[in-house]
Amino acid sequence: MTAKSSTNSTRLLTVGEVAKRSGVAVSALHFYESKGLIAGTRTAGNQRRYPALVLRTIAIIKVAQRTGIPLEVIKRALGRYPPNSKLTAAQWGEMSSAWREDLNARIRTLEALRDSLDNCIGCGCLSLEDCPLRNPEDVLGKDGAGARILEKEATAKHV
Template identity: 85%
Template sequence: MAVEKKLDGLRSLSVGEVARRSGVAVSTLHFYESKGLIASTRSAGNQRRYPALVLRSIAIIKVAQRTGIPLEEIKSALGRYPPNSKLSAAQWREMSSAWRDSLNARIRTLEALRDSLDDCIGCGCLSLEDCPLRNPGDALGKEGSGPRILEGPGIN
């Protein structure tokens, strides 16, 4: 197995082992690294090596992505701490509470969208003068008759 011991005693994992243990593809690890979400070092043979603590960072990234938090927000939150560090319970509470307002706003928006769908007939606003989703207050009616959204600039 491609596990090395560093001088400081922390385990170092190959990119393949991190992928296997975290459940994400190697290409995803490379992507996360290119975005500055995780960091690796290079072995004497120029192979990527990650500290075992990177698995915690990847778990946080996956949970945050699942809730719809954009990668830039995740990067900003993780950037408050040293790369691949072990977050304390207090640090996790701080990070998660910073996301709470954004998530609550997103939940309110989704609930409003869900509740508005009952009045939508899925027509692209061809029949409704007042569509709460795409044409609130019939703003498009001021531009003329017909399917204004579908007949927008550059649409044939």
């Protein structure tokens, strides 16, 4: 089996070439393959080879990860198409629009959290009557005064 072919779409790359071209560590490529996100083949000498199209798949994975999309969601989206396939504009549109509402919801949540930070004095008590960040509507106040969340987290770490 040769590492290079006459057409770019059928050209096979070593794991090192894919890592270099994609900017992803070899260990991450192995992880992606173990999770079924990308697919490679093996040579007679048991060396991994990937079609050049895997670079597009890795680019999609990295963009999705940067937006906070979990790998399992990425895997489900990619699983609708053959491994290492060249997605059409329509397929990419379907995939990205499926993620759009989730991303918009997370953006709204982050904006609300950011805007709530102005009301927090950063005292760390976490049991203020009005703490929208960690104790909305003082639900922990019924258990008494003090930093309930911090106490629970500290206890859980030492158990």
